[in-house]
Amino acid sequence: MIEIKNISKAFNGKVVLDGISGVFKKGETSLVIGASGTGKSVLLKCMLDLVTPENGSVLYDGREFLGISENERKEIRREMGVLFQGGALFDSKTVNDNIKFPLDMLTDMSESEKRDRVDFCLHKVGLDGTGKRMPSEISGGMKKRVGIARAIVMNPKYLFCDEPNSGLDPLTSIKIDELIKELTDDFQITTVIITHDMNSVLSIGDNIKFLYKGKKIWEGDSNAIMTAKLKEIDEFVFSNHALKKLRGEFH
Template identity: 70%
Template structure:
């Protein structure tokens, strides 16, 4: 379980996050949603240690990531998998080498073990036949699947996905959502997804946190989100539905 308590973050005189608290449970696909500039990506960066908030706690199964000693922080980082928005693949490495990279950097596994683990993860995302291809030779959706394979190669307890469907067509987006949900359920991972995709909200939003101007305005599930009486959330949902209908 991941628990955040009273996360506060400012840049200069601007408050980006104001007292954000919440819990994210194993086996659940939890979404953090909101418009551009609402603080959702900053919150994710606070949770994975790329940004340090002025106040608050980030607890991983009770371990404080922000104030823990170096060994504690390293142990937690080894238990994280991150899918970055652009995929963040190395152009000079093959698909298999990209997936294997965390094992090369963070473990003392034998080469044969690394290869076996990387190949298993590629197979899990349906890309076992793309192992020797370069990132420039595969589609955007395939790059996202490579990113997911790399994110789970260390067998993480916690998975973070930053806008996994950005730049993808609707059908590919649905497949990526299904893959994230399947992996979360199969390995009982605590998964946190940053998104503004309406389909993701309705299909995989077992728990949803809505941010508006740096504050948590609503929390619930996909089955209750349309019943919200929060005006800002309803406007956000309507705008996304209108955009989706226009694209369709």
């Protein structure tokens, strides 16, 4: 479980996050949603201690993460997996070596143990036999799967996904959502997803936190958001004709 308390952050006097609090539970896919510029990515960076908030606390299973020593921070970071928005693969490394990179940096596993772990993760994301390929030789959807494999290679307790469906076609996006949900369920990971993809919200939104102008103004699940009576949510959720039609079925 991850708990954030009263997270506030400003840049050049402009408030980006204004007292955000909430809980992200083990075994759930928790989504942070909102329009561009609402502070979603900044909140993620605060949770990862890549940006330091002016106020607030971030606790991983009760352990404070902000303001601790570098060694203590490294111990908690070993329990994290991160899927970056663009995949962030090393172009000069094979798929195998991209996935193995955290093991090389953070463990003293033998090479055979690393290979076994990489093969296991490739199998979990449905990419058996692709390990010798270069990133330039695989599709965008496959790159995201490689990114997920790298994110889970350390067997993390906490998984962070920044816009996992960015740049993907709708069918591939659905497959990525299903994969993230499956891994969360199978390994009982605390999963935090930053997204603006309503398909993700409706299909895997166990818990949804809606940010608006730096504040968390609503929280609920994928069913509750369809009947939420907030103008800001209406503007975000029902911004296309298909969803407006769907909204009519709930009223």
